[in-house]
Amino acid sequence: MREKLVVIGNGMAGMRTVEELLKVAPQQYEITVIGDEPHPNYNRIMLSPLLAGDKQFDDIILNTPEWYSKHNINLLAGTPAASIHRGRREVTLADQRTVHYDRLLLATGSLPFILPIPGNDLEGVIGFRTLEDVESMINAAQNHKHAVIIGGGLLGLEAANGLKRQGMSVTVVHISSVMMNQQLDDAASQLLKRKLEDDGLKFLLEAETEAILGKQRVEAVRFKDGLEIPADLVVMAVGIRPSIDLAKSSGLYCNRGVVVSDTMQSYDPKIYAVGECVEHRGTTYGLVAPLFEQAKVVANHLAQYGIGIYSGSVTSTKLKVTGVDLFSAGNFREEEGDDVLLYQDPNRGIYKKLVLANNRIKGAVLYGDTIDGARYFQMMRDSTDVTELRDSLLFRQAHLGDSGHGDLQVMSLPDNAEVCGCNGVCKGDITQAIHKNNLFTLDEVRSHTKASASCGSCTALVEQILASTVGEGYEETPNQKPVCGCTTFPHDQVQKAIKTLELKSHDAVFHALEWKNSDGCHICRPAVNYYILAAWPGEYDDPQSRFVNERAHGNIQKDGSYSVVPRMWGGLTTPDELRAIADVADKFKVPEVKVTGGQRIDLFGIQKEDLPALWSDLNEAGFVSGHAYGKAMRTVKTCVGSQWCRFGTQDSTGLGVKLEQLTWGSWMPHKFKLAVSGCPRNCAEATIKDFGVVCVDSGYELHIGGNGGIKVRVTDLLTKVDSEEEVMEYCAAFTQFYREDAYYLERTAPWVERVGLHLIKEKIVENETLRKELAERFAISQQSAQIDPWEQHAAGTEAAQTFMPMASL
Amino acid sequence: MNQPKRIEIGKPSQIPLRGSRTVSTDEGDIAIFRTAEETFFAVKDSCPHRQGPLSQGIVHGNRVTCPLHNWVIDLESGEATGPDKGCTPTYQIELEGDLLYLTQ
Ligand code: SRM
Ligand SMILES: Cc1cc2nc3c(=O)[nH]c(=O)nc-3n(C[C@H](O)[C@H](O)[C@H](O)COP(=O)(O)OP(=O)(O)OC[C@H]3O[C@@H](n4cnc5c(N)ncnc54)[C@H](O)[C@@H]3O)c2cc1C
Ligand code: SF4
Ligand code: FES
Numbered sequence: 001m002r003e004k005l006v007v008i009g010n011g012m013a014g015m016r017t018v019e020e021l022l023k024v025a026p027q028q029y030e031i032t033v034i035g036d037e038p039h040p041n042y043n044r045i046m047l048s049p050l051l052a053g054d055k056q057f058d059d060i061i062l063n064t065p066e067w068y069s070k071h072n073i074n075l076l077a078g079t080p081a082a083s084i085h086r087g088r089r090e091v092t093l094a095d096q097r098t099v100h101y102d103r104l105l106l107a108t109g110s111l112p113f114i115l116p117i118p119g120n121d122l123e124g125v126i127g128f129r130t131l132e133d134v135e136s137m138i139n140a141a142q143n144h145k146h147a148v149i150i151g152g153g154l155l156g157l158e159a160a161n162g163l164k165r166q167g168m169s170v171t172v173v174h175i176s177s178v179m180m181n182q183q184l185d186d187a188a189s190q191l192l193k194r195k196l197e198d199d200g201l202k203f204l205l206e207a208e209t210e211a212i213l214g215k216q217r218v219e220a221v222r223f224k225d226g227l228e229i230p231a232d233l234v235v236m237a238v239g240i241r242p243s244i245d246l247a248k249s250s251g252l253y254c255n256r257g258v259v260v261s262d263t264m265q266s267y268d269p270k271i272y273a274v275g276e277c278v279e280h281r282g283t284t285y286g287l288v289a290p291l292f293e294q295a296k297v298v299a300n301h302l303a304q305y306g307i308g309i310y311s312g313s314v315t316s317t318k319l320k321v322t323g324v325d326l327f328s329a330g331n332f333r334e335e336e337g338d339d340v341l342l343y344q345d346p347n348r349g350i351y352k353k354l355v356l357a358n359n360r361i362k363g364a365v366l367y368g369d370t371i372d373g374a375r376y377f378q379m380m381r382d383s384t385d386v387t388e389l390r391d392s393l394l395f396r397q398a399h400l401g402d403s404g405h406g407d408l409q410v411m412s413l414p415d416n417a418e419v420c421g422c423n424g425v426c427k428g429d430i431t432q433a434i435h436k437n438n439l440f441t442l443d444e445v446r447s448h449t450k451a452s453a454s455c456g457s458c459t460a461l462v463e464q465i466l467a468s469t470v471g472e473g474y475e476e477t478p479n480q481k482p483v484c485g486c487t488t489f490p491h492d493q494v495q496k497a498i499k500t501l502e503l504k505s506h507d508a509v510f511h512a513l514e515w516k517n518s519d520g521c522h523i524c525r526p527a528v529n530y531y532i533l534a535a536w537p538g539e540y541d542d543p544q545s546r547f548v549n550e551r552a553h554g555n556i557q558k559d560g561s562y563s564v565v566p567r568m569w570g571g572l573t574t575p576d577e578l579r580a581i582a583d584v585a586d587k588f589k590v591p592e593v594k595v596t597g598g599q600r601i602d603l604f605g606i607q608k609e610d611l612p613a614l615w616s617d618l619n620e621a622g623f624v625s626g627h628a629y630g631k632a633m634r635t636v637k638t639c640v641g642s643q644w645c646r647f648g649t650q651d652s653t654g655l656g657v658k659l660e661q662l663t664w665g666s667w668m669p670h671k672f673k674l675a676v677s678g679c680p681r682n683c684a685e686a687t688i689k690d691f692g693v694v695c696v697d698s699g700y701e702l703h704i705g706g707n708g709g710i711k712v713r714v715t716d717l718l719t720k721v722d723s724e725e726e727v728m729e730y731c732a733a734f735t736q737f738y739r740e741d742a743y744y745l746e747r748t749a750p751w752v753e754r755v756g757l758h759l760i761k762e763k764i765v766e767n768e769t770l771r772k773e774l775a776e777r778f779a780i781s782q783q784s785a786q787i788d789p790w791e792q793h794a795a796g797t798e799a800a801q802t803f804m805p806m807a808s809l
Numbered sequence: 810m811n812q813p814k815r816i817e818i819g820k821p822s823q824i825p826l827r828g829s830r831t832v833s834t835d836e837g838d839i840a841i842f843r844t845a846e847e848t849f850f851a852v853k854d855s856c857p858h859r860q861g862p863l864s865q866g867i868v869h870g871n872r873v874t875c876p877l878h879n880w881v882i883d884l885e886s887g888e889a890t891g892p893d894k895g896c897t898p899t900y901q902i903e904l905e906g907d908l909l910y911l912t913q
Contacts, residue, residue, distance in 0.1 A: 423878075437892075448892045453879070519827065519845050522867040522874035522881075544827040548865040548876040556876055560862040806830040806841065807818040809913065 002030045005302065006091055006101035008081045008246065010035025012044055013275025013291040014107025015063055020299030022071055024516070028303060031073045032099050034091065037130060038078035040065050043438065044129075045288065048320050051134050051162030062438050084250035086268055103302065106247055106258055106266070106273040110240040110286070115150065119212030125234045128159045137233065141166035144232030148221050150209055152179035154319060156237035160201050161321045163233070171202040171229060173209060173221070183317050183328035187344065188351050188367040195324060195349065204229075242277045242284055257284045262309040264298045274298050280310065287315050292440065300488060305516065308488040316377045318370075318467050325366075327373035330380050331355065332363030343394040352394050359387045374463040385756030388716055419465065420458045425451040427465060434469045442466065484523035486516050491743040494528065499535050506532075506542060520545075527744035530631065533667060534739050538784030549629035552803075553789045554611060557604065562611060564603040565628035566618050567664065570638045570656035570676075571599030580621030588614050598635035598673070600626060612800035615790035624788040627664070631745070633735075634673045636660040637685065641678030641695065650695035652678035655724055659693075662728055665786040666778075668739060670747040673707070674731070687715045690738075690748040691731055696720075700727050704734060704760065705752030713749040716757045719765045733764050733771040736778035815912045821849070821904065829864040829873070832911060839900060839911065840864035842884055844871060850884035851902040851911055857882070857895025 005021075007014045010033050018031060035041075039061075046060035068075045082094045084104070091099045112127025114120050124140060126133050137159070140147070147163045149156045152174030164170045172179075178189045193203060208224040212234055222228045242257035253259050253267040257279030264272050264280075275291045278284065285291060290313035297310040316329035332355050334340050339356040350368035354361055354376065361380040366373050379386065386393055413419075415428030433439060433448045445462055446453040452462040482488050489497075494513065503509045509528050510518060520528065525545035532540050543551050554562030566581070581601055585593050591605035606614060615625075627634060636659050639645070641652030656676040663674065675686040676693040685708070686692030692703040692715055699722045706715030718734070721727060737760065742751040752760065763770050793799040824830045824843040831838040831854050838854035840863050848871065854864045861877030871884050881890045887899040901912040 450878075517870055519869040521869045522879065525867060525869065544825055544868065547867070552865065556862075556865060558859070558877065560860075560865075801823075802825065802830065805833040805838065806823050807816075807832045809816055809818075809832060809834045809911075 002028065003102040004100055005029035005031045005103050005105065006099050007031065007033045007105045007107060008091065009105075009107035009109055009275070009277070010037065010039075010041050010075065010077060011107060011109045011275065012041070012062070012288055013109070013295055014105060015041040016292050016295040017105060017107065017274050017298045017302075018071075018073070019063075020296050021302055024299060024305055025303035026071075029103075031071070032101075033068070033073055033075050033077075034079070034081045034093065034099070035075065035077045036080040039131060040068065040075070040077070042131065045320075047128070047131070047134050048158040048162060050131075051137055051159065052165045052322075053162075057131065059435060081246060084246065084271075086250055086271070089270065102270070104271045105298065105302075106271065106277060107275045108243040108246060108277045110242045110276040112236055113239040113241045114236050115209060115238060117209060117211055119214060119218065120236075122212055122214045122218045123216055124214075124218040124232060125212055125236065127236050128155055129240075133235075137163060137235070138166060140233040141168050145169055146230045147171070147233045147235065148173060148229065148231040149235045149237055150221075151237035151239070152176075152203070152205070153182060153237060153239075154180060154317060156235070157196070158320055159235045159237055160196075161199075163235075164199070164201060168233070169202075170200075171204060172196075173204045173207050173223075175206070175208055177206050179203070179205070180319070180328075183332075183365070184326075184367075185332055185353060185365055188326070188328075188353070188365045191346070191349055191351055191367050192319075192324065192326065196321075199323070240276065240286060242279070244277055247273070247277070255279050262297075262311060263301050264294055264310055265301075272298050272302070281312055283312060285313065285315065287317065288440070289313065290315060305488075305514075314377075314381050316364075316373065318373075320468075325368055325370045327366040327370040328364065329373070329377050330361070330363035332365045338362070341390065341394055354393065356386065356390075359385050359390075361386060371460065371464065374460055374467070379753075382754055384754055385758055388757050389753070419461050420449075420451040420453075423450040423453065425449050430462060430465050431469050434466065439466075483527055484521055486510075486520050486524050487513060489513050491527070495531050495535070495743075498528075498531050502536075504532060504536050504540050506545060522547075526631075530667060530669065530744050534669075534781070537781035550631070552608065552611065553615075553625055553629065553793065554606065555629045559605075561605045561607055563628070564606055564611070564614060564618075565596065565598075565600055565626040566623035567626040567660070568600040569660050570636050570653050572638075572653065572657065573600075577621060577623070580618070580623070584614055584617050584621075587617065596628070598626075598628070599637050600628075600635065602628070608803050609805070612793055612795040612797070612803050616794040616796070619788070619791050619794055623790075624664070625790045631668050631670050632672065633660075633663045633666045633668060634671050636663075637673070637675035637689070639676070639678050639683035641676075645678055647681060648678035648695075649697045650678060650700065652676040652684065652693070652695050655693065655695075655700075655727065656684075658724065658728065659731055662732060662782075663735060665788075666735065666739070666782060667785060668735075669742040669744050669751075672735070672738075672748070688712060689715065691734060693727055699723070702727065702730055702734075705748045705757075707747055707749045711749070716752060718757075718761065729771065729775050730764060732775035732778040734760070734774075736774040736781070737763055739778075739781070813912050815910050818909050818911050820907050821847070821909060827868045829866075829868065831862075831864050834913065838862070838864070839913075841902065841909065841911070842868055842873065844868060844884075849902050849904055849909060851900040852882070852884060852887050853898045853900075855897060856880060857887075857889055857897050858893070863897070 041063045043060045043062050049055040079093045079095050081091050083092045089101050112129050147168040147170045149160045149172045152172050160170045160172050178186050210224050211222045213220040218231050218234050220228050221231045244254045244258055247258045248254050258266055258273040258277055259279050260273050266273050274294045294310050297308045300308040319326045334355045341354040343352040353365045355363040360383050364376045413427045417427050419427050430449055430451050439445050452459045529542050529545040548556050554564050590603045594602045596602045636656045638653045638656030642648035672690045674691045675684040675689040677684040677686045678695050686694050687703050688706040688708045694701040701720050702718040703715035704718045706713050818832050827845050829840045829842045831840055839851055840854035842850040854862050856863055856875040858880045861875045863873050865876045866873040872881050874881050880893050883890050887897040889895040903910045
């Protein structure tokens with residue numbers, strides 16, 4: 001018999017938990033949902049646009065009645081649960097019906113806090129929490145004129161904006177001098193106030209409400225200083241109070257909320273709690289992103305899966321008022337010892353403030369220009385060291401060549417503006433998909449629309465659209481983000497387990513870490529394959545877990561053919577080599593021959609069956625694979641240098657060849673490119689490479705962490721050395737550190753930003769022993785890597801067979 | 810329509826575990842899959858999205874991820890999974906003794 005799960009609270013956190021549970025264990029429980037509100041679960045966040053007239057109720061339903069019946073969920077809507085008998089494991093509803101449970105989930109949310117002042121029970125005095133509240137506001141707007149909002153926080157301002165849009169004359173009353181003082185500092189709050197005043201809202205700041213006056217319906221509001229203003233509607237938006245009466249009366253331990261452990265269990269392990277009614281590690285939350293993280297943990301635990309725990313969240317806020325661009329995250333009030341970075345342009349209404357502690361972002365307030373909000377938020381959650389970025393941190397990253405997207409403000413984009421250049425997805429497609437399918441996370445938007453699912457350069461824009469459509473930063477805390485849906489473990493923990501537990505195969509990893517599917521998927525399999533081969537060189541490599549390019553040793557093309565790029569060491573070639581390439585191109589009727597951006601030659605349009613024979617011919621002429629297809633060392637670009645150039649200071653070409661001989665064949669977390677320029681004119685573009693060398697008269701400057709591509713990043717200077725031998729040692733050490741430390745598909749540029757240049761200098765420049773150890777480990781791993789895959793698969797080998805059809809009919 | 814033909818195509822061991830080999834026919838390639846559980850599937854080697862060669866994808870469970878744009882195709886039904894919509898033809902394949910037979 002299936003166990004019985006009863007959920008109390010048919011709201012956002014409760015239903016999200018049920019959805020997550022259905023994903024992982026659809027058959028495990030017989031589910032009953034008890035909901036106070038007489039509706040299916042709707043998107044509470046969207047009550048603001050509903051009030052403003054931008055949405056209809058149908059648009060904001062998250063789970064339709066059909067959804068409940070399709071999943072055999074028994075929905076008891078319209079009646080509150082009145083008591084819980086924990087001994088009998090029974091819930092009694094207000095109408096005396098009883099429901100038995102094996103496990104119980106409390107998801108009762110919270111209630112608006114109503115000020116304990118005279119008149120607070122008059123008709124027309126309401127909170128802003130439910131559909132009914134919105135309906136009474138809209139009714140009031142049709143029959144009355146004066147609205148007073150008590151509370152100048154997020155909710156209060158959204159209510160004020162909505163009521164003004166409904167035609168009321170609105171006054172916002174706030175007890176402090178700073179509106180949204182939970183989210184904004186004085187300066188940003190002033191800008192916001194000015195803007196909202198221009199839009200026609202009135203403000204009474206530093207005003208303490210004493211009483212609400214009226215006979216039956218509210219007529220006026222009186223303040224401590226004696227001032228009275230007319231009011232036909234009073235909305236109390238001074239805060240929320242976790243809804244815990246039911247939990248308390250059943251004897252569960254509560255403080256401000258129902259107190260839960262990291263597995264979201266209350267003091268009675270049969271009873272879980274999730275959402276705004278919860279207090280976790282002393283914190284309660286009032287935004288959906290953390291609640292959704294909690295929901296996942298509860299679902300996994302209910303499904304008896306894995307060991308996911310919830311360890312708290314950092315949140316960010318946006319105000320959903322059209323025309324206001326505002327972002328706030330973390331702790332934006334500086335304390336002693338903190339640094340503040342500030343940018344102000346009051347005339348254009350732009351204000352940006354970052355608070356740094358130990359060179360890490362701990363809080364951010366942005367007004368007027370919020371495009372970098374998601375980026376700061378990410379850095380904050382990753383605890384990125386920003387020492388090296390301080391000069392430019394407040395200036396839009398978008399200016400630094402977000403290729404193809406540049407200077408866009410998402411709010412002002414028309415619906416037909418193309419956002420994702422790879423998949424041709426327009427803004428309208430994205431907003432529609434978000435509404436239609438109730439999407440909340442970047443991953444969901446990706447899988448439904450493909451926006452930002454390819455090259456990823458429009459990720460920030462898509463996040464902005466998501467935020468402006470649903471109102472908030474919905475992403476999970478990234479350093480806790482699991483590798484993929486098959487596991488709850490993030491990258492660093494998988495890496496660590498592989499090393500410490502000596503896991504040397506996919507099966508071993510999947511077993512030890514309790515993977516959900518024994519086979520993994522196309523996301524985790526290549527990552528795990530890389531981590532194993534980086535940790536245990538020469539011991540394991542599963543071709544079936546590699547992306548096609550690394551299995552076919554060529555780049556797959558849109559028509560299923562392949563491209564072939566032989567290595568040309570340091571960009572050098574000879575007439576014989578060129579002749580050999582010409583012969584191959586003739587013999588195999590290669591449709592196109594092109595000089596690549598990486599200083600070598602690409603043969604396009606080769607059929608898979610022809611690859612082994614073509615490789616044999618190239619091998620014979622002395623060529624090896626160029627790995628143009630791999631998460632691997634790609635090319636070493638060079639310039640002519642002192643051999644020929646009148647400005648050359650060192651033999652950059654020769655050094656490039658040596659570096660390529662050192663590093664070729666190496667598998668990497670992502671592609672890895674090098675370059676050597678013979679003088680600071682830098683013709684080989686060494687300062688946008690993963691590892692670049694700029695020769696100068698007195699030696700060699702070593703540069704790291706650059707790339708061209710989607711988001712141009714200029715390298716950081718690692719150090720300067722005197723000899724070629726040192727260049728080689730530093731290069732090997734840096735490469736190995738990256739190979740061991742970075743996450744799969746994390747290129748050096750984001751990796752350097754994540755771990756900080758400091759750390760890299762510490763390991764490689766300041767510590768000679770470590771540097772030599774790293775270089776040594778690189779040498780060891782190269783022993784099993786520098787084997788030409790083309791030779792291994794050349795015509796006549798057994799491996800070549802797999803490139804042919806197994807039969808022809 | 811021709812009568813369906815049942816043809817021997819080779820041994821399981823010719824196909825890598827969690828992998829695929831193709832069988833070429835006049836109407837294009839058919840991809841033969843061998844899953845971790847030693848189940849065999851035959852589908853047209855052409856993704857419903859933009860005709861990517863499914864035989865080159867990563868095989869997981871009874872699914873394959875297309876190498877071109879990561880659609881995930883269910884090998885049993887040939888249907889795209891998740892939010893993607895589309896279907897690729899499937900064929901009957903049987904293992905008898907140590908030989909695979911394809912019905913076309
Ligand atoms: C062939 C070539 C274009 C050309 O005709 O010149 C090329 C072709 C491709 N590039 Fe590139 N890139 C080529 C030089 C570059 C360069 C220039 C360079 O290396 O100096 C860049 C910018 C510099 C850089 O990487 O920092 C470049 C930045 C990218 C990126 C963006 C990387 C990034 O970190 O933002 C991608 C996407 C990716 O790797 O995820 C990409 C991906 C690709 C892929 C592999 C797309 C794919 O997955 O199928 C293209 C394969 C086509 C094919 O079938 O070969 N290609 N690509 C160049 C091969 C160089 C070589 O000899 O190996
Ligand atoms: C107007 C508005 C705008 C918002 N905007 C944002 C935003 O932009 N971004 C953001 O992240 N968050 C926003 N929020 C907050 C967000 O909506 C909440 O954090 C979220 O809804 C909390 O989910 P929950 O499941 O804990 O509570 P709820 O969604 O409130 O669900 C709790 C449910 O339990 C029911 N219930 C309570 N007691 C009982 C009982 N005894 N028996 C049966 N049922 C019971 C309640 O009736 C309710 O339906 C907004 C909230 C409001 C009101
Ligand atoms: S070669 Fe590079 S820039 Fe050109 S289309 Fe392909 S990925 Fe894009
Ligand atoms: S062709 Fe298969 S996903 Fe595009």
